[in-house]
Amino acid sequence: MTDQRAFLAVDWGTTNRRVYRIVGGIVEQEERDDRGILAVGQGGFASEAAAIRARMDDLPMLCAGMVGSNRGWIEVPYVDCPADLASVAAGVAWVEPGRTAIVPGVARRGSDHSDVMRGEEVQLLGAVAARLVPENSLLCQPGTHCKWAMMAGGSIASFATAMTGELFALLQHHSLLAAQMNDTIAPNDDFRRGVRDSADGVLLTRLFGVRADFVTGRRGPTAAAYVSGLLIGTDVRAQVCDRAGEVFVLADTTLGGLYAAAIEGAGARAHLIDSHAAFVSGITSIWNTLS
Template sequence: MTRRFIAVDWGTTNRRAYVIEDGVVTHTDRDATGILSVPAGGFAAEAAALRERMGGGPMLLAGMVGSNRGWIDAGYVPCPATLETLAAAVARPAPGIAIVPGVKTLEQGRADVMRGEEVQLLGATATGMAPADGLLCQPGTHCKWARMAGGAIDGFATAMTGELFALLRDHALIGAAMTGGVADGTAFRDGVARSAEGDLAAALFGVRPASLLGLRDDADAASYVSGLLIGADCRAQALPGEQVHLLADPTLGALYAAALRTIGAVPVTLDSHDAFVAGIVRLEELIA
């Protein structure tokens, strides 16, 4: 008998759905119906409409849909987290629908949480895309750095790298100079190199006098700031010579790979969508 289900990576601003049959994706759909666009009490109807559009069947949801701002709060499992501990703690808001919990960590008074990324991380290690022991990075608005041990999420840290860039560009004094796009080039690499000095706040303000005094073209300012932030992020988590597996889209993944190489680490780029599918298939097998 064919094993068929609908997997949904349901985030804050968008969602991606997959029809998976016998472990193989046969159809995908993406839209802008993130959790923030669903009215209070509207998740059951929204899930039902998506299920009908995808041809029916059981659904396994991951991501912010299981947060305290989503359909229901699916909670968090502690580190070390595995596919088995996630499967044992799924929430069931409606018949035929399950939601994957997030993961939490508390080390020396420092707390952190993730929701959605855990499926990619564990999918990557479970299928051999990434090693069972090592450092994985998921660049984004809130960049995740996860230490894997024995195939489990042993600990992790979240950096607000992408969000800080957006705040600086849109609301800070230096934002007036950040008129260009971001690309890997001289300005970006200069920012990564400057991040080694450890005074990020001062380095960021330096964008302002560089613009006023004509020391840097404003078209390069955004790339420089991105290099500062990503460089500082990478230096805080990765060691020279260390291999880092990146689960990212090609554009952002290329920037992190360039920064990691600059600090002496060894980046390995993986397909984040393949990792999600691998993880969600294993979870469906465990809870079926």
């Protein structure tokens, strides 16, 4: 039933969407679909929200993710690093007061260049709130754009984004190596060799080497797992080397398993954390701050 703390939480990304009906911090209903912001399109968000309420319950709604970008429902300004639950909650924008709101993203404005996130901040802060990770720790969120966040005292102190997943997809679909990249990607020997070979830091040369090894008969025709290891290894080594001996990886088990293998391959320790539990914890914490 509709108690005062009940609300609908929407993790509304570019391609996918997850909706949760949360009552007293407990997920009572959950659905996942591909109605990301690109599928919804501008002008379509109000009717999407109405449809969610029709399916789930007529409750207040708190959204996070790319729904707050310039291609989303309304553009919500970024909150700056260091960002904690209080500053993120203070940046929440109401589409309709008391009824529908959107969580802001977080920006890091460094001396040399900026970085931004939208949606990941809920998981990061939620992971600490739920005591899934220490208050001071290095968190990794693999994906198209992999986030690496330094948490300090439970705040997002700093973060960096690597274009790892996108670059892999470009190579797999459009490059000279595409025809070689049809094998299953798993933390197997090929993957681990890629992680090892990433240690010399010459990614541009290693990528061409995949082709050269094939035409000289040094390797078979398959290279997707190896290239994945090269890219994830490069990503991991840039972030982990001198920063922390432990990394907490927020991901599903497939991608999380690859990152864990690469992190271990780079000499650090990896812990897999349930990213959905972290999201629910974070969005509930923000909601409780608001209401």
